[in-house]
Amino acid sequence: MSDGTVDQATSATVPRERTTTFGPSAVLTPANGITVLRLLATPVLIALIMLWGASWFTFVFGGLLALSDGIDGWLARKQGTTRSGAFLDPLADKVVVLGALFALVAKGIIWWLPVAVITVREVAMSVYRSVVGRRGVSIPARNSAKFKTLLQDLAIGMCLAPPLAGHTTVLAAGIWVAAALTVFTGGQYFFDGRRMARDRALASRSADTGPAADASSGA
Numbered sequence: 001m002s003d004g005t006v007d008q009a010t011s012a013t014v015p016r017e018r019t020t021t022f023g024p025s026a027v028l029t030p031a032n033g034i035t036v037l038r039l040l041a042t043p044v045l046i047a048l049i050m051l052w053g054a055s056w057f058t059f060v061f062g063g064l065l066a067l068s069d070g071i072d073g074w075l076a077r078k079q080g081t082t083r084s085g086a087f088l089d090p091l092a093d094k095v096v097v098l099g100a101l102f103a104l105v106a107k108g109i110i111w112w113l114p115v116a117v118i119t120v121r122e123v124a125m126s127v128y129r130s131v132v133g134r135r136g137v138s139i140p141a142r143n144s145a146k147f148k149t150l151l152q153d154l155a156i157g158m159c160l161a162p163p164l165a166g167h168t169t170v171l172a173a174g175i176w177v178a179a180a181l182t183v184f185t186g187g188q189y190f191f192d193g194r195r196m197a198r199d200r201a202l203a204s205r206s207a208d209t210g211p212a213a214d215a216s217s218g219a
Contacts, residue, residue, distance in 0.1 A: 021079040031085050034072040038065055038092045042099045049103035054165040062160055065096055066153040093149050094122050100156045101175075109159050110171055114179040118152070121186040132193045137200060139193050148185045152178045 021029075045065060048058040069092070076085050101115045129139055155174040158164050164171060 026080070026082045026084070029076075029079065029082060029085065031072040031075040031079065032082070032088055034068050034075065035085065035088045035092045038068050038072075039088075039095055041065055042096050045096070046099050046103045049100065049107055049160070053107050053109060054160050054162050056162060059157060059160040059162070062100065062153075062156060066157070069093060069096075069149070069153075090126075094126070097149070097152045097156065098122065104156070104159050110175050114172075114175045117179045118182045121182050125186050125189055128190065128193060132197060135197065135200075137193060137197050139189055139196065142185065142188055142192075144181075144188060145185045148178070148181045151181055154178075 041061075042065075045058070045062055048055070048061060052058055069089075072085075072089060076082070076089070098115075098119055101110070101118065104110045105112045105115050132139065155171075155178040158174045159171050
């Protein structure tokens with residue numbers, strides 16, 4: 001018969017697994033629902049920028065879109081991350097940010113060059129992650145990339161805030177800082193992918209040569 005004290009001590013030392021509401025293959029989740037709403041709301045944000053430019057209504061609407069990014073991330077961590085969410089969430093980030101930036105360029109509020117730099121980086125990294133993903137390499141998200149998205153949102157918010165309307169130097173500085181960090185994090189992801197691909201190739205080579213080496217040494 002087991003001692004109850006021992007059982008209690010054992011159960012206290014064994015970490016409990018965090019229960020989640022949704023599994024990795026789930027699609028219809030609250031987090032994904034918010035992400036889809038962000039995608040659907042992006043044309044509205046673009047229309048507001050084209051119609052009114054810098055205005056408090058556009059500023060608040062864009063701020064709510066940026067805030068929803070944090071909400072769906074919090075829900076995903078609380079209820080369980082999914083493969084569909086891992087695809088949709090960064091897609092929504094890029095659609096919202098690039099859509100707003102294109103509208104700001106079309107409206108003449110910011111210069112096209114930093115926006116082109118951000119666009120090339122975002123598209124190139126999406127293609128790169130897709131290519132290495134097909135080879136079995138999954139590049140984890142960095143905190144610097146999350147900060148990059150936050151800085152992009154802040155730069156867009158600066159352009160939509162009425163008190164900063166007309167301060168072209170300030171707005172240009174904000175966009176260029178966001179562009180610089182965007183390129184920097186792109187470089188981090190590129191080198192992370194190369195390192196992980198190299199480590200995967202070495203591990204695969206070791207696994208292939210391991211049994212042969214054991215057999216030859218035992219002969």
